[in-house]
Amino acid sequence: MLKKILLCAIVCLTVLAVPPAEAATRLLKPEPVTLTYYGQSAFLLTCGETKLLLDPYLNSSPWKAARAEEIDCQYILVSHGHQDHLGDTVAIAKRTEAKVVTFSALEQKKKEQGCDVAPMDIGGKRAFDFGYVKVTPAVHGSGVPGGAAVGFIVNFYGKTIYFAGDTALFGDMAFVAKAKVDYALLPIGGNYTMDADDAADAVELIKPKAVIPMHYNTNPLIQASPEAFKKLVEKRYGIPVSVMQPGGVMVL
């Protein structure tokens, strides 16, 4: 009996002794952060009940990894107006009342279509419940008159993700390194964006902890080998590359 009381006392004291900082961290990260890939540049970040979609090209995507009707989210980030990125944004945003984070030129169009829009533009940073979004430049067509294509640095429950969108390799990607990126999501398909060689050079500028290739093998013009890209980056920089299958999920 005495042993039991002693044990109980020790357990109680241990619980009480957790410093407030640690307790706060637990509150901040109640669940693991997961990343789901749907092919092309469509991803879903989740942490507990919070879900954030990136470039949700789903129902018309040849990957058929998910249907727009099954997706539930509170946030949608759209990098530019091309259909393989804008995808099912409007339908999902209207049904779920998700906030659509996009750049100013696309904002008006989405508002007219009945979406709740959080307009942002290049260089802008904004705090959200999950962390923050910072809009980066992307060298690519915008898909809307007077617009620009962008990328996003997303801090999601402490994980920092650089989603490059559709872009060429450009030197100012070096500034993204200042955000201390955990995962860089980079296009490797070529033709409309960087190819695998340029994406490997981008890794050198961004200095992420890990890399995930995207925007390849969706159509004949953007054929690339993610395995060759993985070998190249891992051999050259020792930075791990995770090749995700459409429909695949990983814990960040």
Ligand code: NI
């Ligand atoms: Ni595009």
Ligand code: MN
């Ligand atoms: Mn594209």
